[in-house]
Amino acid sequence: MLKKKKQPSAFAKKVYEIVQSIPKGKLATYGQVAAMAGKPRGAQAVGWILHDADQHEVPYQRVVNRLGGLARGYTNGGPLGHKKDLEREGITVRPDFSVDLEKYLWRP
DNA sequence: CCGATGACCAAAC
DNA sequence: TGTTTGGCCATCG
Numbered sequence: 001m002l003k004k005k006k007q008p009s010a011f012a013k014k015v016y017e018i019v020q021s022i023p024k025g026k027l028a029t030y031g032q033v034a035a036m037a038g039k040p041r042g043a044q045a046v047g048w049i050l051h052d053a054d055q056h057e058v059p060y061q062r063v064v065n066r067l068g069g070l071a072r073g074y075t076n077g078g079p080l081g082h083k084k085d086l087e088r089e090g091i092t093v094r095p096d097f098s099v100d101l102e103k104y105l106w107r108p
Numbered sequence: 109c110c111g112a113t114g115a116c117c118a119a120a121c
Numbered sequence: 122t123g124t125t126t127g128g129c130c131a132t133c134g
Contacts (some may be wrong), residue, residue: 011131030116034130043116045130051115051131060115071115112133121125 008056011037015049022062025090027099028105029066051075061085068101 008016012035022028030043030050039045039070043066050060054075061082064070070093085091091104 009131034116039130041117041128042130044114044128045116045132047115048113048131049115053115063115065116073115084110110134114131117127117129119127121123121126 011039011042011045012052014038015019015046016056016058017056019050019053019060019063021108022059022106026068027034027062027064027068027086027101027104028106029064029090029101031066032106033063036037036094037085047071062106064099064101068099068104 015033018033018036019028030046031040034040034042034046037046046063050058050063051073052072053060068077070082076082076085077098083097086093086099091099093099
């Protein structure tokens with residue numbers, strides 16, 4: 001299992017720009033980002049791109065699943081690291097690692 | 109193109 | 122209720 005870094009493709013680049021476009025204190029879901037990138041059913045693909053995004057300057061912490069929950073495999077200290085990053089953005093994370101999408105969801 | 113993997117989503121068992 | 126399966130799309134070998 002050597003899945004390692006690779007070059008950003010058109011889809012990845014779009015995802016990066018979208019994620020970087022998320023205002024501070026707001027959140028976006030995988031499905032939302034995927035839809036903006038042109039793939040309303042590419043949530044999994046977005047997850048893959050974000051996993052690779054750790055080598056880019058992308059605030060992928062602002063991207064959560066549709067339940068407002070943190071990602072399963074976070075590459076930066078686990079869910080605690082993710083929670084800390086979100087709180088630093090001004091987002092309140094519940095003890096169960098979920099957030100209020102109605103309150104923090106980014107609506108362009 | 110195919111098979112396998114993945115930080116997702118939804119339904120089925 | 123917890124686990125599995127299928128679907129989605131992208132990427133690697």
